[in-house]
Amino acid sequence: MQSADSIDWAAVIADPRFQRLHRRKSSFLWGLMAFSVAYYFALPIGAAYFQDVFRIRVFGVINVGLLFALSEFVVAWAIALFYSRIANREFDALAGEIAADVGRRSRGRA
Amino acid sequence: MSAASAPFALVATTLAVAPATHAVAGVTGGAYRWLTFLVFALVIVATMVVTYLAAKRVRSAADFYTAGGGISGLQNGWAIAGDYLSAASFLGIAGLISLYGYDGFMYSVGWLVAYVTVLLLIAEPCRNIGKYTLGDILAYRNDPKKTRIVGALSVITVSTFYLTAQMVGGGVLVKALIGIDYEVSVVAVGVLMLGYVLFGGMVATTWVQIIKAVLLVAASIVIVMLVWTPYGFSLPAFMADVVGDPKVQAQVARLLGDPAKAMSAAELGQRFLEPGLYFKAPIDQISLGMALVFGTAGLPHILMRFFTVPTAQAARKSVVWAMGIIGGFYVLTLFLGFGAAKLVGPADIAAVDPGGNMAGPLLAQYIGGGADSLLGNFMLAFVSAVAFATIVAVVAGLVLAAASAIAHDLWVGVWRAGHDVSAQEQVFAARLATVLVGALAIAIGIAAKGQNVAVLVALAFAVAASANFPCVLLTLYWKRCNTTGIVAGMVVGTTVAVGLTLVSPNLSYPKIVRVAAHRVLDAEPAQRAALLEALGSGDATRIAQAGRGSVALDKAVRKARDDLHNVEGRETSFMGLEKPLLALKNPGLFSIPLGFLAVILGSLLGRDKRAERMWDEVYARQNTGIRVARTRAH
Numbered sequence: 001m002q003s004a005d006s007i008d009w010a011a012v013i014a015d016p017r018f019q020r021l022h023r024r025k026s027s028f029l030w031g032l033m034a035f036s037v038a039y040y041f042a043l044p045i046g047a048a049y050f051q052d053v054f055r056i057r058v059f060g061v062i063n064v065g066l067l068f069a070l071s072e073f074v075v076a077w078a079i080a081l082f083y084s085r086i087a088n089r090e091f092d093a094l095a096g097e098i099a100a101d102v103g104r105r106s107r108g109r110a
Numbered sequence: 111m112s113a114a115s116a117p118f119a120l121v122a123t124t125l126a127v128a129p130a131t132h133a134v135a136g137v138t139g140g141a142y143r144w145l146t147f148l149v150f151a152l153v154i155v156a157t158m159v160v161t162y163l164a165a166k167r168v169r170s171a172a173d174f175y176t177a178g179g180g181i182s183g184l185q186n187g188w189a190i191a192g193d194y195l196s197a198a199s200f201l202g203i204a205g206l207i208s209l210y211g212y213d214g215f216m217y218s219v220g221w222l223v224a225y226v227t228v229l230l231l232i233a234e235p236c237r238n239i240g241k242y243t244l245g246d247i248l249a250y251r252n253d254p255k256k257t258r259i260v261g262a263l264s265v266i267t268v269s270t271f272y273l274t275a276q277m278v279g280g281g282v283l284v285k286a287l288i289g290i291d292y293e294v295s296v297v298a299v300g301v302l303m304l305g306y307v308l309f310g311g312m313v314a315t316t317w318v319q320i321i322k323a324v325l326l327v328a329a330s331i332v333i334v335m336l337v338w339t340p341y342g343f344s345l346p347a348f349m350a351d352v353v354g355d356p357k358v359q360a361q362v363a364r365l366l367g368d369p370a371k372a373m374s375a376a377e378l379g380q381r382f383l384e385p386g387l388y389f390k391a392p393i394d395q396i397s398l399g400m401a402l403v404f405g406t407a408g409l410p411h412i413l414m415r416f417f418t419v420p421t422a423q424a425a426r427k428s429v430v431w432a433m434g435i436i437g438g439f440y441v442l443t444l445f446l447g448f449g450a451a452k453l454v455g456p457a458d459i460a461a462v463d464p465g466g467n468m469a470g471p472l473l474a475q476y477i478g479g480g481a482d483s484l485l486g487n488f489m490l491a492f493v494s495a496v497a498f499a500t501i502v503a504v505v506a507g508l509v510l511a512a513a514s515a516i517a518h519d520l521w522v523g524v525w526r527a528g529h530d531v532s533a534q535e536q537v538f539a540a541r542l543a544t545v546l547v548g549a550l551a552i553a554i555g556i557a558a559k560g561q562n563v564a565v566l567v568a569l570a571f572a573v574a575a576s577a578n579f580p581c582v583l584l585t586l587y588w589k590r591c592n593t594t595g596i597v598a599g600m601v602v603g604t605t606v607a608v609g610l611t612l613v614s615p616n617l618s619y620p621k622i623v624r625v626a627a628h629r630v631l632d633a634e635p636a637q638r639a640a641l642l643e644a645l646g647s648g649d650a651t652r653i654a655q656a657g658r659g660s661v662a663l664d665k666a667v668r669k670a671r672d673d674l675h676n677v678e679g680r681e682t683s684f685m686g687l688e689k690p691l692l693a694l695k696n697p698g699l700f701s702i703p704l705g706f707l708a709v710i711l712g713s714l715l716g717r718d719k720r721a722e723r724m725w726d727e728v729y730a731r732q733n734t735g736i737r738v739a740r741t742r743a744h
Contacts, residue, residue, distance in 0.1 A: 007736065009726035021733060029230050036226040037403065040219070044399050047216055047385035048392030055384050060346035061353050063383055065212060072219045073437050079226055080430045087426060095734040102736050 006106045012098065021094040028086065032079055039075055043068060142487035146288050149491040153325070153499050157306065160317040164310035171536035174311035175242040175514050176417040181316055183424040187431020190415050192319030193507040194221075194406075194436060195326060197279055197467075197500050198567055203440065204473075205466025206388060207447020209361065209456050211381075213388035214447055218440040220399045222433065224406035229429040232407045234422040235586045235732035242417055243511075244410050245519035247582055251724035252593040258523045260600035262515040264577050265410040267604060269512035269547075270554070271570040272409075273505060277555030278563040280501035286463060287471060287494040293556055299498075300552035303505045307513075307544050312418060315506045322499040323435065329474070329496050330442040333489070336477045337449035352448045353379030357455035362387070382451070394695045398568065401698035405571035408578030411504075411511040422735050446470050453477070457658050461665070465564075471497070509551060513543035565616040569607065572697050576705035577603030584709050586732055589725045594716025595709040603705030610697035615690040620677035622689060627670035637663055 012018055046054060046068065054065030172178050181189065199221055206214030240246040245261035277296055284295035306314045341347040352358060359378040363370040365387050370378060381387070389395045406412060416425045450459060450469040453476050462468040474493040478486030517539040522531050531539075581599045584591040641663065644656035682688055694700075730736065 007727075009730050012730040012734070012736070013726045018730065018733070022729075025733065033227070033230050036223065036230075040223040040403060041396065041399060043216060043219060044389075044392065044395040047213075047389070048395065051385060057380075061349045061380060061383060062346050063380075065385055066215070066349075066383055069212075069216055069219055070441075073222060073441060076223050076226055077433060077437060080229055080433045083230060084426055084430050088423070092423060099734045099736045102734075 007102055012102060015098060015101075017094055018098055021091060021098070025091060029083075032083060036076070036079055040072065043072055142484070142491070143288065145484075145487055146491040146494060149488070149495045150288075150498060153321075153495045154302065157302075157314075157318045157321060157499070157502075160321065161306050161310040161314040164313035164317060167313050168309075168311040168537075170533050171242070171518070171540060173313065174537055174540045175510070175518065176414070177312040177316055179418060179420050181418040183419060183427030184431055185316065185320060186415060186419050186424065186428035187435060188323045189316045189319040189418075190412065190428060190432035191435040191439070192321075192323035192326075192500075192503050193411055193415060194432070195323065195439060195500065196276060196504045196567075197283055197497060198275070198564075199440075200326060200500055201283070201467045201470055201497060202465070204443050204446040204450065205459065205463070205469040207444065208450040208454070208459050208469035209466040210365070210388035211358075211362075211448075211451070212383050212385050215444055216385065216395075217388075218443060220402035221406075222437045222440055224403050225429055225433045225436065227403055227407045228412070229426065229433070231583060231587075232413070233416050233425045233429050236413060236582070237416045237419065237422045237425040238732045238735045239586070239728065240413075240417055242414070242518050243514045244413055244578060244582065245515060245523060248585055248596055249519075249523065251585065251721045251728045252596050252718065253720070255524050255527060256593055257596050258519040260597050261578075261581075262519040262524075264573065264600050264604055265515035265519075266512050267608075268408075268410060268570050268573050268578065269508045269515075270550075271566045271573070272411075273508045273512070273547075273551050274554050274558055275563040275566040275570070276501055276505050276508065277551050278558050278561065280498075280505070281555055281559070283467065283497055283501065284494075286468060287490075287497065292559055296555040297552055299501055299505060300548055300555065303502050303509060303551075304545065304548040306502070307506050307509055307548070308541055311540075312510060315503075315510055316418060318499070318506060319503045322496065322503040325496045325499060327435065327439060327442075329489075329493055330439060330446060333470075333474055333477055333493075334442050334445040334449070337445055337453070337473070348445070349383065349448070352452045353382055355379070355452045355455075357457065358382050358451050361451070361456035391693070391695075393699065397694055397696040397699035400702055401568065401571040401575045401696050403575075404579045404702055405573075405575030405698070408574035408582060409570070410515065410574075410578070411507040413582075414507070414511050414514065446473060449473055457662070461658065461661055464665075505551065509544060509547045512547045513540060516547070517543040565611065568616075568696050569611050572607040572611065572701060573604050575698055576607045576701035580702075580705040580709045584706075584713070586728070588713070589722070589729075591709065591713045592716055592718035592721035594718065595711075595713030598712030599705050599709035602708035603701060606704050607697045607701040610692060610694070610701060612685050613687060613691035614695055614697065615693065616695055617683045617685065617687075617690070618677065619683045619687065619689055620680040623673050623677050627673045630666050630670040634663065634667055 047065065054063060054068070056064045058064060058067060167178075168174050170178070199218070203214060203218045203221075206217055208214070236247055239250055243261070244265055245258040248257040248261045277299065280299045281292045281296040284290060284299070285292050290298075306318050310317075338348060341351065354376075356375070359375050359382075362378040362381045363373075366373075366378075366381070373381070415428070419425050419428055447469060450473040454469065454472045456466075459466055459469045459472060462472065471490055471493045475481060475486045475490040478489035480486045517536070521539045521543070522536060577600045580603060581596050584599075585596060637659075641656045641660050644652045644659075647653065
């Protein structure tokens with residue numbers, strides 16, 4: 001792969017804005033990911049080991065198990081929308097600033 | 111009834127039931143085959159026109175592999191859905207729900223949650239770092255030749271498993287739907303797909319996938335509306351009617367066996383909405399869930415879709431759209447599956463295809479007015495055409511992914527490394543690789559006729575989750591990751607996933623098969639006697655039930671005889687085992703952690719100055735998207 005040789009990448013990483021982006025993204029992404037995985041595996045684990053709970057009827061014949069499975073869809077969509085909201089608003093702005101600065105600097109050098 | 115006329119009555123009942131199920135000549139009734147072919151022709155012509163228009167835009171390798179990065183987020187979202195909703199999920203999940211109720215629905219959840227992993231960890235960094243292939247991402251900071259070779263081999267492995275499953279499944283499906291020969295179906299799927307990919311590259315593939323996804327969602331919405339309207343769009347009312355249906359209750363009784371005798375009809379019906387009718391071993395379900403949730407992010411044909419959009423923002427938008435479409439489709443599938451169980455009935459669905467794959471098409475036919483109506487047959491034809499388009503669209507994406515690994519990673523990146531490869535040569539190599547992979551897919555499809563290929567889809571996900579996913583994830587997020595780690599992860603992940611599958615219960619074990627077949631054959635006389643008794647009872651419902659029962663029994667006996675014949679003279683499985691070494695059907699539980707471990711240990715043991723030096727660049731770029739445009743211009 002071509003290496004973008006005119007950019008000082010160590011300087012980009014050292015930029016306080018990049019460090020802020022990195023910290024914010026790391027905790028946010030991995031936290032959300034851990035929650036998503038935990039919520040998903042609660043379904044097969046519940047279906048296997050908590051069948052008595054899954055059987056409890058809530059509305060007519062609709063039981064806890066069905067509602068829980070449906071909630072998986074809602075939670076997955078909510079995670080997607082929540083993430084893209086934060087990313088569109090916060091991450092893109094920071095990343096855009098950093099990228100614009102790098103663009104200015106490398107143009108200036110050329 | 112005299113003893114002499116009894117077998118005759120059985121044959122007569124079998125004949126009377128057979129036309130209703132069309133098990134022999136395809137689901138489509140003979141009188142309406144013209145309609146089926148007309149609808150198929152319309153769908154094929156639409157995709158051909160798109161390919162013709164797309165072909166004019168394919169000039170460079172970037173156009174061929176990634177549509178020049180010119181696909182919008184919304185378009186890509188639909189294309190991802192089209193690429194992902196294979197016949198297995200489109201027909202298979204509706205079928206599982208119609209036969210096993212709750213477990214089928216639970217199964218569909220993992221297919222959607224998988225995209226959370228793709229969205230949060232994979233899509234945007236891949237867009238910012240990669241160009242055409244998985245190999246590009248691995249080669250960025252590691253030894254390009256070594257990582258491209260292992261990456262390409264893994265891509266080819268995953269794609270070939272998936273491709274074989276699609277070709278065989280597609281051949282069976284088209285044969286069942288419209289009654290043309292298996293071989294003809296396979297060749298038709300292969301040739302059509304080659305036409306799209308060869309001439310239209312990624313542009314045509316994308317549009318074929320979009321058209322297919324739109325048709326699929328539209329058809330599902332129409333059917334679900336028709337199924338749900340009588341209940342005033344109330345979920346509890348609809349479900350109450352499903353569990354109150356005698357056909358559903360009979361299915362639960364059959365699945366449960368002896369314990370069902372102590373249960374009331376209402377209890378049997380309610381049991382259809384509770385877990386445990388399909389998944390018996392919880393650990394299998396968890397292992398499969400791991401392969402789905404982490405494997406999707408390592409599927410090469412899905413990864414490749416993120417190179418078709420211009421920016422990380424567009425990649426993000428496309429995953430969010432795809433999640434909406436895919437998730438919405440699985441919610442519709444809930445109604446398709448339960449609707450088919452209520453209206454068509456699990457016994458009739460299983461009589462056409464034991465796996466339940468025909469639940470959706472049969473429901474469409476029923477909703478339209480049944481097997482003898484014009485509308486019913488039109489809807490069946492439409493759903494069948496969508497199923498056909500589904501197979502072609504998924505196969506096109508897979509072939510493109512495998513061809514790019516061969517042409518871009520192996521030919522341009524390894525064989526001709528250091529040489530200047532002209533644009534014309536790159537496109538030529540891509541097309542040549544496409545023809546090779548396509549021809550191989552057709553050949554494998556025909557050679558694997560009659561094999562049980564369902565395991566191959568699970569295996570594709572397992573290898574993607576155990577080899578591709580750890581390598582991609584760690585090279586993007588872990589500073590110390592390096593070439594040795596990538597090579598070790600790819601080799602260990604793939605070997606363990608394939609190896610564990612080879613000693614799993616998925617293969618056929620002659621001794622076990624023989625015991626099961628003999629059990630069916632030994633029980634046959636008693637069952638026949640019971641059926642005859644019911645036929646002579648004079649009660650119309652019991653006679654109808656016995657008629658269906660005798661068809662099912664004939665099928666089971668025929669299958670048992672075939673099984674016995676197939677394992678004749680063999681004592682051990684393909685691997686020389688008498689019984690599975692491992693009870694686990696999906697290897698993910700072991701192979702995914704081992705894949706990660708191999709990357710980590712390999713990276714710690716091996717030293718690679720370049721990988722460390724390049725870390726700043728990789729990490730800065732994947733987070734900021736600096737120089738994406740410039741990479742695209744290369």
